[in-house]
Amino acid sequence: MRNARIVGALRSLEESVLSRQGMGLPLLAIAVVSVTDLAAGRDHYIGPGMVVAPALASITTTWLRTLLVAALGLASQVLLAPYNGVVEIHDWVLLTGQFTTYLVVSLFSAYIAWRRETGQRAFSAITSVAEAAQRALLRPPGDRVGDVRLAVRYVSAADAAQIGGDLYSVLDTPHGVRALIGDVRGKGLDAVQTAAVVLGAFREAAYDEGGLTRVAQRVEASVQRHVGTGEFTTALFVEFDGPGSVDLLHYGHVAPLRVAADGTVTTLDPPDPWVPLGLGALVKGVPAAWQAPLCGTDVLVLCTDGVIEARSAQDGSFYPLADRVGALVAGLAQNLETAVERVYADLLRHAGGSLGDDVVLLLLAPAAPTPLPPTA
Structure with missing residues (x-):
């Protein structure tokens, strides 16, 4: 029953933002990692693979949505933690390292998305000016x-x-x-x-x-x-x-x-x-x-x-x-x-x-x- 509730919550999160531009692939990654973790059983913790979601978002959507994907990925890991017994682990150094790595990758992914957006805006501006110049020169x-x-x-x-x-x-x-x-x-x-x-x-x-x-x-x-x-x-x-x-x-x-x-x-x-x-x-x-x-x-x-x-x-x-x-x-x-x-x-x-x-x-x-x- 708990597994069903977790999967249902993940699906609800995914469906709520699936229509947003470029969000499909990173949300699919979150769902795949979550389902794989559940299917692997309590002896296998695949949560660290969630780091792929913000990385994918950095090349498919905006930097704000990349941060949203990162937050969803983190929430998914938190929801999966009780199932995998992570909260019972006393090696806090390991847990701190895992979440620090996830945070760093998420912030870097947001930065990459921001740089990509900035380049696209500059490219669009150049293209618009060039198209205007073309029309002025050729006068179709x-x-x-x-x-x-x-x-x-x-x-x-x-x-x-x-x-x-x-x-x-x-x-x-x-x-x-x-x-x-x-x-x-x-x-x-x-x-x-x-x-x-x-x-x-x-x-x-x-x-x-x-x-x-x-x-x-x-x-x-x-x-x-x-x-x-x-x-x-x-x-x-x-x-x-x-x-x-x-x-x-x-x-x-x-x-x-x-x-x-x-x-x-x-x-x-x-x-x-x-x-x-x-x-x-x-x-x-x-x-x-x-x-x-x-x-x-x-x-x-x-x-x-x-x-x-x-x-x-x-x-x-x-x-x-x-x-x-x-x-x-x-x-x-x-x-x-x-x-x-x-x-x-x-x-x-x-x-x-x-x-x-x-x-x-x-x-x-x-x-x-x-x-x-x-x-x-």
């Missing part, structure tokens, strides 16, 4: 810009910063919808600064200049003026200025893919490949834009090299975007959010759940015409 568009539908996934490999050197922008301009996707050499704050220069120049030139070549020349001039020598940015410029086609301009970037409604994938290789932005002084002339067919049921898939260079967790192979994107995107020209989510999920599966480089997936498609209201 809605699901439609002008007469173009779009969906995007941006993922930075710099987890703490949440921002990297990949960039994109989609703008509705007097010259049509214009888009840019790019990848800055390197990472960190220098890459972010270069991305800011490229995006700032593009946002100005896209509204002012006629023709993608002139837009790109303005961006190139800004990069050479404001970015250090030897730094460069691969880029692809896109312009939707009429139905049935799209204009493209290549600056060393990953070639875009066109996915038809039936899943047929066409790689739009540039007839005039060019060096990345920032290296224009090394070559003569300027690149020429080219035009590719793009009907209302097609999807234009743009990405950075973090997508096609994502390695399989099993065999180390690169992600075969051109081979897989057709089945993932086919027929979704007017539902690009679903399409980009399917491609990104497939990319993560290929990479084993984590990516080693910044990634931008940008899907563009001509928007279906808005139906006219019925006439009276």
Whole structure:
């Protein structure tokens, strides 16, 4: 009967706080040690094993709750003491050492939990600032810009910063919808600064200049003026200025893919490949834009090299975007959010759940015409 009362009291204590965040594992440890002690009989005292409970709490919950777990563990040992005959033991040095050890471990566990909480708060603050900086830099568009539908996934490999050197922008301009996707050499704050220069120049030139070549020349001039020598940015410029086609301009970037409604994938290789932005002084002339067919049921898939260079967790192979994107995107020209989510999920599966480089997936498609209201 006494055993049943002890077990019942322990269960009541556990159930009263089991819903608290992160308390499940340390409370389970208390219950396991208590039940094991009871099952082992009076000749075996397993109470000292209760020290595992506050240690577990230090990595699963707050420092205050860690102290609560420590108190519950101590209470459990006190409840178990009569059953094990501990109160009859006259070796008080042994008992004092046991409880002193438990107290020290409990206080140290609370300190570890406090340090972990402090680090998490600092990390959250850094992440919040970085996310705000990312939004200010990239200015994520809605699901439609002008007469173009779009969906995007941006993922930075710099987890703490949440921002990297990949960039994109989609703008509705007097010259049509214009888009840019790019990848800055390197990472960190220098890459972010270069991305800011490229995006700032593009946002100005896209509204002012006629023709993608002139837009790109303005961006190139800004990069050479404001970015250090030897730094460069691969880029692809896109312009939707009429139905049935799209204009493209290549600056060393990953070639875009066109996915038809039936899943047929066409790689739009540039007839005039060019060096990345920032290296224009090394070559003569300027690149020429080219035009590719793009009907209302097609999807234009743009990405950075973090997508096609994502390695399989099993065999180390690169992600075969051109081979897989057709089945993932086919027929979704007017539902690009679903399409980009399917491609990104497939990319993560290929990479084993984590990516080693910044990634931008940008899907563009001509928007279906808005139906006219019925006439009276």
